[in-house]
Amino acid sequence: MRDVAVIGVGMTSFGELWETPLRSLWAEAALAALDDAGIDKVDLITIGCMSSGLFTGQEHLASLLADELGMAGVPATRVESACASGGLAVRAAFAEVAAGLSDTVLVTGVEKMTDVDGADATYALGTAADSEWEGFHGVTFPGLYAMLARVHMQKYGTTREQLAQVAVKNHANGLLNPHAQYHLKIDVDGVLNSTAVADPLNLFDCSPVTDGAAALVLTTVERAREIAGGKPVVVITGSGMATDTVTLANRGELAELGAVKLAGERAYAMAGRKPEDINLVEVHDCFTIAEIMATEALGFFAPGQGGPAVEQGLTSLHGRIPVNTSGGLKSKGHPVGATGVAQIVEITTQLRGQAGQRQVEGAKIGMAQNMGGSGGSSVVHILEVI
């Protein structure tokens, strides 16, 4: 297997971008990543996108978007794994370069979610659950995570306030990220008093509906060194993916995210690393409870200790293991197909030392954890600067 490096990153600002169509969002991020890498030709394009069909009425994205960039002829493939589509697009590109099928790949993620109203967006996202046996009864994603939260709270004593503190922390980080959807300082009372969405989760426990795109350029470490000309190179040293039951009724343990645990173990094994080696991590905080459960599944805290860890500031920007320095899905925004790619944009930016006010000093090893559905899929990557 060949070693794989990230030589370019780019993303749009995340937000409600009503004036911009999907293809332009995508092209803006793609061009930014190509310019950052200083190249204009690639062997393959991968595109993470969950549901352009339901959100915008457009399928056949891979070819449409390759053409948008003037790259008709270049192989392109769309990857779908609900909200983990972006992470899986990264993994597909990583595998291509590692295997020698492609030398240089443009990895992208995109979602245009605000062309439909709230009920239709909730429905579209809900198709990541089991449509026939969960969606039929009116289940929503906040509803599924609310059910997981209840189990976690009962089993470990995780509190409503601890959930709120995840949102408060991520909004504080988002204030320092110019690309974030929200530059809004919030406090625990604000979260506790926000509109109820699915008990016990409120509006400020939920990531928003967002338009946005993100992109990377991956190539071999050898080529990356040539292009970098002595500057630090960011390498993907671990990639892990795992599935779990999509249907919550079929899952034995509800207080743990099994796919995240497995994907994490696979990424750690490939990189030869353990949780203590990681300097910062972007986790999939689609809901506040998801961040707490992800930090436990990835081994940063023992089961049940994710809540107290947030309370003690261990996951804050200057804590023991900074979690979601970008603001996370909560504050940066969650254009579902773009999220997994944007997480790696953040980690690469941090490892290059270019994260400005939210820079984690001396960050050498970072991790990104992306998740689909209520934990039915997860992709974990470990990146290191050499």
Added chain:
Amino acid sequence: MFSPARSWREYPQRYRLEAAKCSKCSKILYPPRLVCPECGGRDFTEETLPRDGKVVTYTVIRVPPAGFTEQTPLPLALVELTNGVRLMVQIGDIEDPETLEIGMPVRLEFRRISWDGEAGVIFYGHKAVKA
């Protein structure tokens, strides 16, 4: 969203609670599958689900998806039946959702689940009510 054809093919499970029992390891699958996820067995006998169970976890949906806007707030629960099978169902006849709790005994009853406008298809299935 939920077409008449799909509704029709799901009648045995939704209306009669038909499940499949693995001939090899006795695991009960609802809905039925072609292969047992527990042991890989491929022979099954038909088994009707019991109607009694308890709440494993629950929520009350305040922001509904398209198709359920008239039924909000919508209480939903993951219910474990007496034979160990779990299923996602709405909770019916509950006046105060605050009285819901994990472990609450429930019983499945045949009810209207959703409807597609005034002239559209009406979907039926089971809801859980306090036992």
